[in-house]
Amino acid sequence: MKAITQQPIGIFDSGIGGTSIWKEIHQLLPNENTIYLSDSKHAPYGQKSTKEIIDLSIKNTDFLIKKGAKVIVVACNTATTNAIEFLRNNYAIPFIGIEPAIKPASLNTKTGTIGILATKGTLNSALFEKTTSSLNNEINIVERVGEGLVELIENGDIYSKKMTTLLKKYITPMLEEKCDYIVLGCTHYPYLLPQIQKITGNKVKIIDSGEAVAKQVKKILQQQNLLNSITSKQPNNTFYINKDVRVLEAMLKDYENCEISFLNF
Ligand code: DGL
Secondary structure (H helix, E strand, C coil), X not given: CCCXXXXXXXXXXXXXXXXXXXXXXXXXXXXXXXXXXXXXXXXXXXXXXXXXXXXXXXXXXXXXXXXXXXXXXXXXXXXXXXXXXXXXHHCCCCEECCCCCHHHHHHHCXXXXXXXXXXXXXXXXXHHHHHHHCCCCCCEEEEEECCCHHHHHXXXXXXXXXXXXXXXXXXXXXXXXXXXXXXXXXXCHHHHHHHHHHHHCCCCEEECCHHHHHHHHHHHHHHCCCCCCCCCCCCCEEEEECCCHHHHHHHCCCCCCEEEEECCC
């Protein structure tokens, strides 16, 4: 029987965006086996009710546990802010979630105004509300729902004209309000960084939580003695998607040892 340390890190997202988190985890912990579930058929989660997001998160968690996950990374801000409390209260397995990096942005801003681009589900969640109300109340937060962005990314239309138009619409008000930090509060959005940077120029810092999540995964694995110490040249990275396999393949084209399959889920 395989030692528990060799079991995979389970990761799920409403779609392919969570691969931005998988990449950070894989870079920091190259020895680890991983299993990633892209629930693209049900994306976007950001427009769904909390109950629907919890139900989908339960389904994803059950799938990853069945596949032998030793910990679960909720690589989705929307699922984390709406469902992680429920998951932690109902499963024994450790969960690592992701939340928009508004704390570091609020600590480092010089203008006192920060922007956040996230889904409706994240911005309306109780957890997000709790985090924003814990910030220094002199900080002004310009919130924008990135409506339509996840759908375009899921369709492989990252560099489309429509994407540029939407990004200009969401980012321009942040610039007008003098935001010097823009927080990407959705794991799909790091894939839009070059286009966003084109709109903002170099004066605005654009941040996300990917690296912090990977560090947190490492910390939890260390604390629970779950780090995989067996050095194998070929860690096993399995990806399941219940929609278009090609979009996921394109996202992972620079990575070796990735096995991508369609899943009727
Ligand atoms: N990647 C998800 C997130 O971080 C996208 C949410 C959605 O499907 O709307 O929020």
